[in-house]
Each structure stands twice: as structure tokens, then as C-alpha cells.
Amino acid sequence: MGQAQISVYSAVKAFGRVFAEGLWLELREHGVDVLELVLGVTRTPAMERAGLNMDIPGMNVADPDDVAREGLEHLGDGPVWVAGGNYQAAQKRSGFPRADKVAGAHEAMKRMLPPESGK
Numbered sequence: 001m002g003q004a005q006i007s008v009y010s011a012v013k014a015f016g017r018v019f020a021e022g023l024w025l026e027l028r029e030h031g032v033d034v035l036e037l038v039l040g041v042t043r044t045p046a047m048e049r050a051g052l053n054m055d056i057p058g059m060n061v062a063d064p065d066d067v068a069r070e071g072l073e074h075l076g077d078g079p080v081w082v083a084g085g086n087y088q089a090a091q092k093r094s095g096f097p098r099a100d101k102v103a104g105a106h107e108a109m110k111r112m113l114p115p116e117s118g119k
């Protein structure tokens, strides 16, 4: 989804989805697996550096080793695999109308960001 302050980052994720889908179609006849692995919130060094609050009650936070293992187990289930039990959330966020979805996710993201960056 589009996200404030990290618009280019978000747009690269959209590119990755479409690129993976095209490659999956092109390469499957050659026996090559292509998978876009979609993560939920994952406790990685990048997230720690960003100072994200990952201890919000009810938030689904994954361990990087589990996400990597799940991705490898589902290499043949492309073009897209949503890891960490986030399939329904991803499905919901992919719907329409976009204004409601994007603004709702923005509010949720503000709760995770450090106070000075949560505008």
C-alpha cells in the first residue's frame, strides 16, 4: 500500500509484486520457481534500527528464521506467498475503495512509529 514518508519504498514493493508475477508466468515452463514472499511485521535489525514499537498488544510479529523457513517451504507456491499467518490481512488491504484502506493503514502505522516520526 502507499505509505506516507516512505512512498518510494512502498512503490518498490508494488513493482516487486508485478515483476514476480510476470517472471513466474515466463519461467514456469522452464521449471523455475518464482516467488514474491510477503512479510508481515518481522523482528529484524532494520526494524530495530527504525525504532518501531513491535510490542503493541495483539500485533502479529514474526521471527526472521520462521519467515525464511516458510518462504523456502513454499518456493513452489508462487507467484505470491503471504508469510506468518497474514494472508487475510493482506487480502483485506488489497481491496477497494483505496482511500479507506490507505488511510486506515496509515493510522495503524502511526501507532508503531516512534513519537517524533508518527505524523
Ligand SMILES: NC(=O)c1ccc[n+]([C@@H]2O[C@H](COP(=O)([O-])OP(=O)(O)OC[C@H]3O[C@@H](n4cnc5c(N)ncnc54)[C@H](OP(=O)(O)O)[C@@H]3O)[C@@H](O)[C@H]2O)c1
Residues within 6 Å of the ligand: 039, 040, 041, 042, 043, 044, 045, 046, 047
Ligand atoms: N522486517 C519487516 O517487518 C518487513 C516487513 C515487510 C517487508 N520487509 C522486507 O523484507 C526485506 C528484508 O528486510 P529486513 O527487515 O530483513 O531488513 P534488514 O534487517 O535491513 O536486512 C536487509 C538484508 O539485506 C541485505 N542487503 C542490503 N543491501 C544489500 C545489497 N545491496 N545486496 C545484497 N544484500 C543486501 C543486508 O545485508 P547486510 O546485513 O550484509 O547489510 C541484510 O541482510 C526488505 O525487502 C523489507 O522491505 C520487512
